[in-house]
Amino acid sequence: xxxxxxxxxxxxxxxxxxxxxxxxxxxxxxxxxxxxxxxxxxxxxxxxxxxxxxxxxxxxxxxx
Amino acid sequence: xxxxxxxxxxxxxxxxxxxxxxxxxxxxxxxxxxxxxxxxxxxxxxxxxxxxxxxxxxxxxxxxxxxxxxxxxxxxxxxxxxxxxxxxxxxxxxxxxxxxxxxxxxxxxxxxxxxxxxxxxxxxxxxxxxxxxxxxxxxxxxxxxxxxxxxxxxxxxxxxxxxxxxxxxxxxxxxxxxxxxxxxxxxxxxxxx
Numbered sequence: 001x002x003x004x005x006x007x008x009x010x011x012x013x014x015x016x017x018x019x020x021x022x023x024x025x026x027x028x029x030x031x032x033x034x035x036x037x038x039x040x041x042x043x044x045x046x047x048x049x050x051x052x053x054x055x056x057x058x059x060x061x062x063x064x
Numbered sequence: 065x066x067x068x069x070x071x072x073x074x075x076x077x078x079x080x081x082x083x084x085x086x087x088x089x090x091x092x093x094x095x096x097x098x099x100x101x102x103x104x105x106x107x108x109x110x111x112x113x114x115x116x117x118x119x120x121x122x123x124x125x126x127x128x129x130x131x132x133x134x135x136x137x138x139x140x141x142x143x144x145x146x147x148x149x150x151x152x153x154x155x156x157x158x159x160x161x162x163x164x165x166x167x168x169x170x171x172x173x174x175x176x177x178x179x180x181x182x183x184x185x186x187x188x189x190x191x192x193x194x195x196x197x198x199x200x201x202x203x204x205x206x207x208x209x210x211x212x213x214x215x216x217x218x219x220x221x222x223x224x225x226x227x228x229x230x231x232x233x234x235x236x237x238x239x240x241x242x243x244x245x246x247x248x249x250x251x252x253x254x255x256x257x
Binding site for chain 2: 011
């Protein structure tokens with residue numbers, strides 16, 4: 001049950017990789033720039049998701 | 065002291081390509097391949113089509129459709145009503161021909177018979193509500209993530225279409241115009257006036 005619940009989070013790296021790569025590739029033609037920008041966007045998105053997760057984690061304690 | 069006049073030939077807008085844009089709409093990345101940008105073309109094609117089909121598979125191939133009929137299969141909705149009911153398709157549509165079977169099914173066009181191929185008969189067809197509910201009840205959160213994959217793939221392809229049409233956002237061939245000092249001063253005066 002725990003595995004079934006948590007398996008959805010394995011999709012997160014895949015989504016971050018694809019979205020950041022495709023988005024960056026529409027902004028640049030040079031591969032070094034594409035990969036650099038994809039890395040930066042990946043970090044930004046992961047940071048944003050971490051912030052949301054932290055807020056929800058704290059909120060879950062407050063509600064209880 | 066005035067700087068030397070610069071060559072403005074590099075500041076002309078990049079050439080746009082409607083053919084490449086249409087090709088990238090039909091199949092993600094095909095426009096870039098048509099333009100000779102093979103690496104990016106294959107990146108878009110594999111990423112977006114992979115995402116779209118993975119999303120469909122996660123939703124048991126029942127999350128890309130335009131609801132057009134009732135339980136008996138009679139079409140009783142217009143396009144606008146169908147899109148309001150199933151707004152996901154507005155995003156999924158932009159993946160191109162891979163979402164066209166939903167439109168095909170919406171207009172009740174001929175598909176392989178159920179006996180011949182049940183999968184293709186029901187491909188992107190409005191699913192039976194009770195079957196979908198049963199599937200969702202017995203699943204984890206993957207079906208929800210599945211339709212998100214399909215919508216994101218379609219929305220990202222809008223950026224890909226624009227890239228095929230006008231090039232990347234930061235186009236190396238489009239350098240900022242640098243005017244001679246005299247002209248810049250005149251432009252300022254015009255702005256004040």
